[in-house]
Amino acid sequence: MAGAEWPVHGRRQVYGSSWVELWLDEVDIPGTGRIEHHVVRMPRASTTAVVTDDDGRFLLIHRHRFITGRWGWEVPAGWADPGEEPAEAIAREVEEETGWRPGRVEPLTEYDAMSGISDAHFRAYHVTGCTRIGEPQDISEAARVEWLPEAEVIELLVTGGIPDGPSHAALSYYLGPHRLAGAGR
Structure with a gap:
């Protein structure tokens, strides 16, 4: 069975600084449904x-x-x-x-x-x-x-x-x- 992409329906920032950001992304997981998924974003390379x-x-x-x-x-x-x-x-x-x-x-x-x-x-x-x-x-x-x-x-x-x-x-x-x-x- 082939995998599927998880569509993102929205995102909201929970915390942010020049070092790190924490977001909640609303995604559809195939076979599971829509959830809020934590995402740690790094603003610098x-x-x-x-x-x-x-x-x-x-x-x-x-x-x-x-x-x-x-x-x-x-x-x-x-x-x-x-x-x-x-x-x-x-x-x-x-x-x-x-x-x-x-x-x-x-x-x-x-x-x-x-x-x-x-x-x-x-x-x-x-x-x-x-x-x-x-x-x-x-x-x-x-x-x-x-x-x-x-x-x-x-x-x-x-x-x-x-x-x-x-x-x-x-x-x-x-x-x-x-x-x-x-x-x-």
Whole structure:
């Protein structure tokens, strides 16, 4: 049996800020009927970066996330400002969060993080040729910034040391499909 689209008959905003919006959309679910469905909308483009060097290391930040109460390693990430291209945004974020200025910023992959409830769309980039310019500008972003060898990154992915979804997705994509497609050579 083929699936069907869910027609939207109306929407109403419950909450809104420059960070996140919560909406109730009135939709018809085929075979179920009309319901109000919660939708989390993200008003700005989200970006992440897998940053590598010529030695095969990965630039990661270690930080605490108060929402989950967990420490973990993450790739640099952030939002595009209004009118800012996502590739420009991630170059800015890498520099602010790590103290390393990107040389090349190339598209890696993009995906919808939680398509059943949110329009959060992430664009991941591969950043290379970084130059150290100093300490990170935003000290609230990380307790540590380090270049980690690939074997350690893989171990962190396997053991839960990289609990952040966008970081996990970007690194896993880079280490898997990106390389298998020959783009990582």
